[in-house]
Amino acid sequence: MTQAAQDTIAPHKPGSSGVSNTPKKRSKILKALSSDTFWRGVVSLIGFVVFWEICSRMKQWTGVEVPWIGKVPPPTEVLEAWTEIFWLPGYWESWYLSTGRVFAGFIAAMLLGIPFGLCLAVNRYFHDIFFPPFEVLRPIPPLAWVPASIVFWPTTELSIAFVTFLGAFFTIVINVLGGAKSIDIRFLRAAQSMGASQWDLFRKIILPGTLPSIFTGAAVGMGITWEVVLAGEMISGGGQQGGGGLGFFIWSSYMGGTVAQVIVGMISIGIAGYLSSSLIRYLGSISMPWRRLF
Amino acid sequence: MNTQQTNQSNLPSDNKATLELRNISRTFGDEWEREEIIKDLSLTVNPSQLTVIVGPSGCGKSTLVNLIAGFDRPDAGEILLNSKKITDPGNDRMVVFQETALIPWQTTLENVVFGPNLRGDRTAEEVEAEANRLLDKVGLAEFKEKYPIQLSGGMQRRAELARAMINNPLVMIMDEPFRGLDAMSRELMQEFFVRLFEENQKTNLFVTSEIEEAIYLADRLIILSNRPTSVRSIIDIELPRPRDFHMLSSPEAYEYKREAMEILHEEAMKSFHREDNSSAAAE
Numbered sequence: 001m002t003q004a005a006q007d008t009i010a011p012h013k014p015g016s017s018g019v020s021n022t023p024k025k026r027s028k029i030l031k032a033l034s035s036d037t038f039w040r041g042v043v044s045l046i047g048f049v050v051f052w053e054i055c056s057r058m059k060q061w062t063g064v065e066v067p068w069i070g071k072v073p074p075p076t077e078v079l080e081a082w083t084e085i086f087w088l089p090g091y092w093e094s095w096y097l098s099t100g101r102v103f104a105g106f107i108a109a110m111l112l113g114i115p116f117g118l119c120l121a122v123n124r125y126f127h128d129i130f131f132p133p134f135e136v137l138r139p140i141p142p143l144a145w146v147p148a149s150i151v152f153w154p155t156t157e158l159s160i161a162f163v164t165f166l167g168a169f170f171t172i173v174i175n176v177l178g179g180a181k182s183i184d185i186r187f188l189r190a191a192q193s194m195g196a197s198q199w200d201l202f203r204k205i206i207l208p209g210t211l212p213s214i215f216t217g218a219a220v221g222m223g224i225t226w227e228v229v230l231a232g233e234m235i236s237g238g239g240q241q242g243g244g245g246l247g248f249f250i251w252s253s254y255m256g257g258t259v260a261q262v263i264v265g266m267i268s269i270g271i272a273g274y275l276s277s278s279l280i281r282y283l284g285s286i287s288m289p290w291r292r293l294f
Numbered sequence: 295m296n297t298q299q300t301n302q303s304n305l306p307s308d309n310k311a312t313l314e315l316r317n318i319s320r321t322f323g324d325e326w327e328r329e330e331i332i333k334d335l336s337l338t339v340n341p342s343q344l345t346v347i348v349g350p351s352g353c354g355k356s357t358l359v360n361l362i363a364g365f366d367r368p369d370a371g372e373i374l375l376n377s378k379k380i381t382d383p384g385n386d387r388m389v390v391f392q393e394t395a396l397i398p399w400q401t402t403l404e405n406v407v408f409g410p411n412l413r414g415d416r417t418a419e420e421v422e423a424e425a426n427r428l429l430d431k432v433g434l435a436e437f438k439e440k441y442p443i444q445l446s447g448g449m450q451r452r453a454e455l456a457r458a459m460i461n462n463p464l465v466m467i468m469d470e471p472f473r474g475l476d477a478m479s480r481e482l483m484q485e486f487f488v489r490l491f492e493e494n495q496k497t498n499l500f501v502t503s504e505i506e507e508a509i510y511l512a513d514r515l516i517i518l519s520n521r522p523t524s525v526r527s528i529i530d531i532e533l534p535r536p537r538d539f540h541m542l543s544s545p546e547a548y549e550y551k552r553e554a555m556e557i558l559h560e561e562a563m564k565s566f567h568r569e570d571n572s573s574a575a576a577e
Contacts, residue, residue, distance in 0.1 A: 186395035189365050193383040194409030194461055204408075208399040290399045290441040 049075050073260040078267070081260035091249070094265075098233065098245035099272065101157075102225045105164025109221060113169045114214060117176025122206065134173065142167040142228045146235060160232040167228035168221030175220070179213020180206055212291060215284035219277055226273045246272070309496040311376050311386075311464035313339035313362070318371035319522075320357055331357050332368070333522030339465065342495040346508040348554065349518030349526075350562045355501045356392075358523070359469040362499070363389045375464060385409060388458035390471045394450040396442040402429065402453050403438035409461045421460070428456040432486075448479035455490065468500040472507070481539070484510060488537050505558070509533070509550050510542055517554060520561040527557055 032038045055066040056074035065071075073081075085091045119126045120134075142163050149159040187205050196204065233247025244252075250265035285292050320332040331354040339345045349355050360366040362373055364383040373380040375387065396405050406425040410416055416424075429435050432452035434445075442450055451471055458466060468487075472480045488511055491498055502508050508515055512531045519526035531550055533541050541547055 184395075186391050186393070187397050189363070189383065189389070190391070190395040190397070191408070191412075192365070193363055193385060193387065193389060195385050195413040197412075200412055204412075205397065211399075288399070290443065 073263065077260045078263045081258065082264045082267075085261065085264065091268075094244070094246045094249040095268065095272065098226075098229055098247065098269075101160055101164055101229045101232075101245065102222070102272075102276065104161050105229070106168050106218075106222060106225045108161070108165045109168035109172055109225075110218065113172035113217070113221075114176055117173040117217075118180055118206070118210065120173070120177045121180030121210075122202065134170075138170045138174070142224070143231055146232065156236045160229065160236060163232050164225045164228050167224040171221045171224055172214075172217040175213045175217025176210055179210040179216075182213075183209040208288075211288050212284075215280060215288070218284075219280050222276050222280055223273065226269065226276065230269060309494060310341045311497045312341050312374075313387075313465050313497065313499065314374040314377075315362070316372050316374065318358075318361060318368045318373065320354075320361060320366070320368050330522040332361075333524055334371070335518075335524040336371075337516055337525050337528075339497060339499050340514065341497050343513040344491050344498045344500060344511055345514045345516060346500045346502060346512035347516045347518060348502055348505060348508045348558065349523065350520055350558060350565055351503055352565065353518050353521055353561070354523040355503075355518065356469060358518075359389060359467055359501055362465075362467055363387055385413070385461045386464045387467055388461050388463040388465075389467045389469060390451070390454050390458055392470045392473050394442060394447075394454060396450055396453055396457070398442055401439050401441055402434055402445065405442070405453060406438075406457045406460055408457070424460055425456070428460055429453075432456045446479070447475045448483055451475070451483055452486065455487070459494075463496075465497045465499060468498070470502055471500075473503075480507075485539070487511070492536050505551055505554050506542060508554070509547055510537060510539065515550070515554060517557050518561075520564045526561060529553060 052069060052072070053074045053076060055069035056072055056077075059065040059070055116130075120131055121127075145163050145166055146159070149162045150156070153159045153162055183206060187209065188201060191201055191205050229245065230247035230250070233245040234251045236244070236248075246265055246269055249268075250262050253259075253261035253265055315335060315337050318332055318335045319330070321328055321330045323329050335358070337345075337347075347355060347358070357366070361368050362380070364380050364387070367381065380387070396402075397408065400408060403422075403425055406429060407418075407421045410421040410424075411418060426435070426438070429438050432455055434449060434453055434456065437445060437449060437453075442453070445453060454471070471487075472483050475483060484507055491511075500508075500511055502511075509531055515529040515531055517526045517529070518524070529550060533544070533547060
């Protein structure tokens with residue numbers, strides 16, 4: 001089932017990531033509007049959409065089908081499908097459900113992962129005891145946890161949330177651990193010779209020194225949670241059309257045979273993922289003013 | 295960590311401190327493979343003097359600095375600051391490291407006030423006033439809200455000097471502080487540093503691998519031997535103070551330089567031979 005789903009997703013990946021660049025102008029409006037980078041992005045997106053449209057319609061116009069892209073409905077049809085479902089509450093409910101699951105799993109992973117990673121970094125005994133089992137569990141792909149998770153948890157919702165949590169947790173822990181370990185010893189020594197206590201070292205040096213890695217881990221973890229949630233939704237399904245999140249939205253569109261709607265779902269995920277990672281980047285830049293200067 | 299050590303550093307006569315190293319040894323490695331880095335090293339850093347340590351590269355200068363700073367402990371011997379034994383890091387000894395150790399997530403001002411505010415030995419207003427005075431002195435008043443990454447290499451070293459001075463240490467320890475600066479900034483920093491020393495006359499230990507720098511700055515020049523490191527010889531540099539760069543071209547300075555070079559060359563050759571032997575043994 002998942003294999004089939006991935007097969008239909010794969011060829012269109014450039015579409016979702018390309019389109020997801022558009023919201024950039026909302027975050028840094030004026031500055032962005034006047035930058036070359038912004039206009040290059042706009043031209044590239046328009047070029048991409050035009051290319052897609054031409055390739056999709058080639059068969060209709062000349063009778064010659066362009067491989068792969070020729071099988072995909074053109075952007076105008078996708079847009080049409082989008083305007084149709086745009087007003088349906090089910091579509092937005094899919095957004096709402098997926099976003100809720102992503103953030104539930106993600107926030108839980110941050111809340112547990114950051115302290116866990118820091119403990120691994122600062123305490124040798126803690127590291128010796130908990131790191132080996134952690135390392136054995138870490139390579140297990142989140143989706144391999146699905147059956148076990150369904151057994152562990154009473155509801156489907158909790159099972160999905162748990163799998164989502166796992167997706168982000170391991171990445172966050174590894175990043176926090178690596179970040180805390182790589183803090184330059186000179187900072188610790190400088191602080192120590194100025195009279196810092198263990199608690200001061202933790203609060204003033206280790207924690208802020210780990211922040212960049214925390215945000216890197218969060219950004220990567222956020223990407224993984226979106227992947228995991230959507231796959232989870234495709235597997236677990238939903239009650240009716242649009243009731244099971246964006247993953248189920250795509251799946252049911254595929255089963256219902258409207259490829260244009262599948263692409264709408266994919267682009268929606270692209271936008272959702274982009275908005276989530278923008279949010280993390282924004283939080284990162286306000287909490288680490290010294291990093292904005294690079 | 296050692297808040298007890300804090301108070302004594304505020305005594306007025308704190309530029310009269312003596313630092314003594316007695317028969318220090320330090321070995322790294324385990325029972326299978328031991329390497330003796332420092333062996334039976336004794337030296338005294340006289341009060342209100344600028345003592346410069348030079349040695350062939352890789353001779354364990356940084357190991358020595360770590361021992362004096364209290365980041366590491368000797369296997370044998372003791373280190374005494376005003377006859378009191380050193381065991382841990384403390385703000386009675388401030389180290390300015392090779393590359394900048396300014397904390398990247400703190401502004402210049404935050405870096406400077408960091409130590410005193412942690413210890414709470416003065417009120418925040420007093421500390422800030424003192425910090426502003428020091429930043430002004432090192433020429434960074436306009437840059438106090440900048441982060442270290444926004445400062446040039448020379449500015450970073452001056453900020454670090456200010457951060458060390460506000461802690462009012464008994465001894466300042468400079469571990470090749472101007473390494474990595476371009477020639478021009480390096481010269482400016484040496485000049486700035488020598489003025490600073492001549493003004494406050496604080497007991498100072500300066501580690502370097504540059505002979506000219508050493509002679510320009512030093513009251514006493516201590517030349518270390520090759521590994522296992524101990525004191526090879528001591529040269530008293532009797533150039534007049536205040537120092538300026540022209541003195542480096544005087545016959546006396548030339549003589550000091552020749553003497554020091556000769557000894558260092560001898561030590562460096564030993565290290566070459568040792569490497570030859572060990573690589574031969576490895577084959």
